[in-house]
Amino acid sequence: MSLHERLVEDMKAAMKDKDKQKLSVIRMARAAIKDQEINQRKELTDQEIVEVLAKLVKQNKESLVEYEKAEQEERVEELKQEIEILQEYLPEQLTEEELEELIDEVISEVGAQDMSDMGQVMGAIMPQVKGKADGNIVNQLVRERLG
Numbered sequence: 001m002s003l004h005e006r007l008v009e010d011m012k013a014a015m016k017d018k019d020k021q022k023l024s025v026i027r028m029a030r031a032a033i034k035d036q037e038i039n040q041r042k043e044l045t046d047q048e049i050v051e052v053l054a055k056l057v058k059q060n061k062e063s064l065v066e067y068e069k070a071e072q073e074e075r076v077e078e079l080k081q082e083i084e085i086l087q088e089y090l091p092e093q094l095t096e097e098e099l100e101e102l103i104d105e106v107i108s109e110v111g112a113q114d115m116s117d118m119g120q121v122m123g124a125i126m127p128q129v130k131g132k133a134d135g136n137i138v139n140q141l142v143r144e145r146l147g
Contacts, residue, residue, distance in 0.1 A: 003046045003089060004033070021078075025085040032056055050090060050131040057086045058134070094133045096141075102128065103141055115146050 014023040033052050064079045106125045
């Protein structure tokens, strides 16, 4: 079953179960996907859908930090639940050890020596981890390795 079909089926199930939170999150995700399809004038592949969902998770995590600073606990809990629901549709996230291993491989492949080679490393690694790891974490680990 494609990711698109899975979202539709889960939306129907959420309607039947009267799960308003999950229904709302799935509708938001489907709207973001539809928006991208309209912009690109084509139906998105599963990989492209994963990218859209990963972007939504990233936006929610950024909002989460702001709401925590503002001490709005109710909204913080809602965002945590939204993130949890969206992550069900994303591929398994890489562990830090797996990321470090992959970064070391890419650094040796590219022949990176120091921070001036960071762009090359990031350019080579990001397509491999898209949707499987947070870009900020990857960036931080690459900096540690090259710095």
